[in-house]
Amino acid sequence: DAKTTQPPSMDCAEGRAANLPCNHSTISGNEYVYWYRQIHSQGPQYIIHGLKNNETNEMASLIITEDRKSSTLILPHATLRDTAVYYCIVRVAEGSSNTGKLIFGQGTTLQVKP
Amino acid sequence: NAGVTQTPKFQVLKTGQSMTLQCAQDMNHNSMYWYRQDPGMGLRLIYYSASEGTTDKGEVPNGYNVSRLNKREFSLRLESAAPSQTSVYFCASSKTLRASEQFFGPGTRLTVL
Numbered sequence: 001d002a003k004t005t006q007p008p009s010m011d012c013a014e015g016r017a018a019n020l021p022c023n024h025s026t027i028s029g030n031e032y033v034y035w036y037r038q039i040h041s042q043g044p045q046y047i048i049h050g051l052k053n054n055e056t057n058e059m060a061s062l063i064i065t066e067d068r069k070s071s072t073l074i075l076p077h078a079t080l081r082d083t084a085v086y087y088c089i090v091r092v093a094e095g096s097s098n099t100g101k102l103i104f105g106q107g108t109t110l111q112v113k114p
Numbered sequence: 115n116a117g118v119t120q121t122p123k124f125q126v127l128k129t130g131q132s133m134t135l136q137c138a139q140d141m142n143h144n145s146m147y148w149y150r151q152d153p154g155m156g157l158r159l160i161y162y163s164a165s166e167g168t169t170d171k172g173e174v175p176n177g178y179n180v181s182r183l184n185k186r187e188f189s190l191r192l193e194s195a196a197p198s199q200t201s202v203y204f205c206a207s208s209k210t211l212r213a214s215e216q217f218f219g220p221g222t223r224l225t226v227l
Binding site (some may be wrong): 020030032034041042043046049087100101102103104105106107 | 137145147151154156157158172173208211213214215217218
């Protein structure tokens with residue numbers, strides 16, 4: 001599975017959009033980009049995933065560059081409850097070799113401030 | 115639905131003691147996982163079960179055993195606990211190994227003295 005690089009920390013003002021970047025320059029054609037977050041002392045929570053097209057759900061939007069070497073998770077109106085560690089993960093979603101393993105790096109600690 | 119539940123929430127052991135961490139899910143998922151998380155680090159996969167009756171090693175299986183008791187339950191056993199196993203343990207489940215979303219339990223905080 002490809003490795004990802006994220007900034008260790010970011011701040012965001014409450015009510016503003018939070019844009020969390022992720023580099024995955026060695027991503028393969030059959031690898032998806034996943035985002036999870038972990039609020040302090042809780043288990044990780046799935047946010048969104050995508051292959052090459054931009055994706056949106058009720059929690060966030062995922063923008064993947066055309067060359068797929070980087071992506072950005074967007075929380076459109078950050079709240080204090082969005083303060084968490086955000087993990088960008090690249091994983092093969094199809095094929096018999098998929099163990100389902102999620103490789104969690106260090107992630108980005110997002111602090112949403114009043 | 116309770117989702118994924120784990121017991122106990124906290125546990126303190128002495129070196130050499132044994133214990134079993136319990137995990138259950140009520141979402142009728144086929145696949146279940148055990149991860150550990152050490153301070154300041156991401157999660158690492160210990161063992162997983164693709165479906166009832168099967169288990170496989172993950173990245174860090176040494177010192178652990180697992181049992182997929184039935185479709186709902188997946189337990190993690192420490193036969194002889196060591197201080198290096200002090201960690202937070204998370205259980206997770208998903209519809210299949212290929213499923214996009216894994217659902218995580220609240221974690222068990224284990225300290226081995």
